[in-house]
Amino acid sequence: MSHPLLSVDELRVTIGGQPVVDGISFDIAQGEILSLVGESGCGKSMTAFSVMGLLPRAARLSGGRVMLDGTELSALTETELQALRGNELAMIFQEPVASLNPLMKIGRQIEESLIVHRGLEGREARRAAIDMLAEVGIPEPEIRAGQYPFELSGGMCQRAMIAMALICRPRLLIADEPTTALDVTIQAQILDLMKKLRDETGTAILLITHDMGVVAEMADRVAVMYAGRVIETAPVDALFARQEHPYTRLLLKTIPRLDGEPKETLPVIEGLVPDIGQWPEGCRFSPRCPLANDACRKAVPPLASRRDIGSTACWHAEQVGAI
Amino acid sequence: MAATTATTPRPTKRSIPWTVLPFAAILVALLLIAILAPLVAPMDPNTQNLLARLKAPGFQARGMTYFLGSDELGRDVLSRLIYGARVSLLVAFASVTLSGIFGTVVGMIAAFYRGWTETLIMRLVDIVLSVPAILLAIITVAVLGPSFANVVIVLSMTRWPRYARVAYGQTLSVANMPYVRLSRFMGAGWLRLLSRHILPNIAGALIVVATLEFGLMVLFEAGLSFLGLGVQPPTASWGAMLATGRNYVATAWWIATFPGLALFLLVLSINLIGDHIRDRLDPRGR
Ligand SMILES: Nc1ncnc2c1ncn2[C@@H]1O[C@H](COP(=O)(O)OP(=O)(O)OP(=O)(O)O)[C@@H](O)[C@H]1O
Numbered sequence A: 001m002s003h004p005l006l007s008v009d010e011l012r013v014t015i016g017g018q019p020v021v022d023g024i025s026f027d028i029a030q031g032e033i034l035s036l037v038g039e040s041g042c043g044k045s046m047t048a049f050s051v052m053g054l055l056p057r058a059a060r061l062s063g064g065r066v067m068l069d070g071t072e073l074s075a076l077t078e079t080e081l082q083a084l085r086g087n088e089l090a091m092i093f094q095e096p097v098a099s100l101n102p103l104m105k106i107g108r109q110i111e112e113s114l115i116v117h118r119g120l121e122g123r124e125a126r127r128a129a130i131d132m133l134a135e136v137g138i139p140e141p142e143i144r145a146g147q148y149p150f151e152l153s154g155g156m157c158q159r160a161m162i163a164m165a166l167i168c169r170p171r172l173l174i175a176d177e178p179t180t181a182l183d184v185t186i187q188a189q190i191l192d193l194m195k196k197l198r199d200e201t202g203t204a205i206l207l208i209t210h211d212m213g214v215v216a217e218m219a220d221r222v223a224v225m226y227a228g229r230v231i232e233t234a235p236v237d238a239l240f241a242r243q244e245h246p247y248t249r250l251l252l253k254t255i256p257r258l259d260g261e262p263k264e265t266l267p268v269i270e271g272l273v274p275d276i277g278q279w280p281e282g283c284r285f286s287p288r289c290p291l292a293n294d295a296c297r298k299a300v301p302p303l304a305s306r307r308d309i310g311s312t313a314c315w316h317a318e319q320v321g322a323i
Numbered sequence B: 001m002a003a004t005t006a007t008t009p010r011p012t013k014r015s016i017p018w019t020v021l022p023f024a025a026i027l028v029a030l031l032l033i034a035i036l037a038p039l040v041a042p043m044d045p046n047t048q049n050l051l052a053r054l055k056a057p058g059f060q061a062r063g064m065t066y067f068l069g070s071d072e073l074g075r076d077v078l079s080r081l082i083y084g085a086r087v088s089l090l091v092a093f094a095s096v097t098l099s100g101i102f103g104t105v106v107g108m109i110a111a112f113y114r115g116w117t118e119t120l121i122m123r124l125v126d127i128v129l130s131v132p133a134i135l136l137a138i139i140t141v142a143v144l145g146p147s148f149a150n151v152v153i154v155l156s157m158t159r160w161p162r163y164a165r166v167a168y169g170q171t172l173s174v175a176n177m178p179y180v181r182l183s184r185f186m187g188a189g190w191l192r193l194l195s196r197h198i199l200p201n202i203a204g205a206l207i208v209v210a211t212l213e214f215g216l217m218v219l220f221e222a223g224l225s226f227l228g229l230g231v232q233p234p235t236a237s238w239g240a241m242l243a244t245g246r247n248y249v250a251t252a253w254w255i256a257t258f259p260g261l262a263l264f265l266l267v268l269s270i271n272l273i274g275d276h277i278r279d280r281l282d283p284r285g286r
């Protein structure tokens, strides 16, 4: 019996009583890259924080389950979760420079996880940290290990953060917009690196991004989020070939294709993202949807299976090609 | 000229700049003098000689020279200054250490745990800061009796909120830094977060407070001694010397001037060195 590495089931997060993640479900298989896409504020980071078991103070996990390889994470104690974080589960962020302790040498910061999770210290840990720096493509790793974050470029810092995250060989890496703060060439390098490390180590990746170009390049599968829900999920090729949700359709339509134009981040769709607590009745996309009718405004469309390869939450999925 | 063969001159990272060096030397000298007081003091600090009262610097009697003059009881000002350094430095050092450690720990805990812990601690800080230190000192000494240890206790009890406030505010902002968040996501426990990631990043601000407080503690000790609540006579302290010397400024300037000068040099050196240490803690400044 095989089960997915990570299984998120009907996850709910509230902030001040208002739902921000509203019943999200998705699976990630061993070694898979799942991309979570959606506009700002749709709940991508909150979903990631829930998987790590570390929500911001204001937010509360109000329902659902997160299973890592058959273990229910929400049932674990804080100490048990700490033992998983940085070890089985790791996460990297958008601000590579600010995410490193300015007063600690790079090497020491990478060694930390080894100290915390493996009880490894001294020469052995230092060696491992330097090897890891080399693995993430940092030249002269011995020298870099002895430097402080301010002596490294943004791209180098992002590589160092990846080294920190991967030193204990986690089974799942969550990358929350890991390249947004970097310039385009460095972005491509970091993405290549992540893909290469996935191929070599089999680490599954939950890649959160705004950028459909990044999705096309990296993902095996995509889950599109809108207003706290997953509204469409499919393998990347199938999704780019054919969208069954109007929101996804509009997202991809506005992207310049294969003509050498610079990649655009999430394109603009008419209308505003509804604020939390201001979600409309029925389908949440209905105020902005060109196909919306009364049926859409009355009942929430369920996330329904789609040709066995994905699922879509839309009452008019078969008409989407017409947009 | 063998030294010039090096292609890139290695910057002397660890050297102390010349502006700070003399003050570091003064501090080291004061510390040595305080530690070695019995060896360096020319006379016993408490031996009175009523025939040599209020004599000017350089006065000689019984084959002994009073280099910095004598006080109202005919005791050698230099020797009392040397022994007084012990009291001043030890009181200031002990109370800065005690109040600094306590205040820092308490302030960091308040900011880290928030909730009712925070409310409780920070209200206590407000209360202690609003009680006049002298009032607290009088009450404490009335209960415990005046002594060296009690001076340290009184000063620590009144001063820890300064550190707590700074540690609290700094921890609040540093705890929100992405690098603290990242290490939580890497599985670091609270002790590691506080000691490895937060403390080093708030230490600069605390050292600045501590150096200012060190100077203040020396002055506070003087104040308490002046009120008779500090170190008890005949034990010499700079504060007590200043207090008594005050009565003789017009006739015997040396009694108050030399401890005042010593106090000034000590506080100045500490503050300059504190600034330097703070700069050094920032790797960018090295
Ligand atoms: N600390 C907080 N306090 C209150 N509300 C918050 C807090 N953090 C996030 N939110 C709200 O929760 C919702 C979901 O936020 P989340 O960070 O998950 O969005 P996101 O999809 O990651 O967006 P982005 O692409 O901008 O990172 C947003 O509406 C946001 O305004």
Ligand code: SF4
Binding pocket: A245, A246, A247, A283, A284, A285, A286, A287, A289, A290, A291, A292, A293, A296, A301, A313, A314, A315, A316, A317
């Ligand atoms: S359910 Fe209706 S409103 Fe919602 S996306 Fe589909 S067509 Fe648009």
Ligand SMILES: [Mg+2]
Binding pocket: A044, A045, A046, A176
């Ligand atoms: Mg986010």
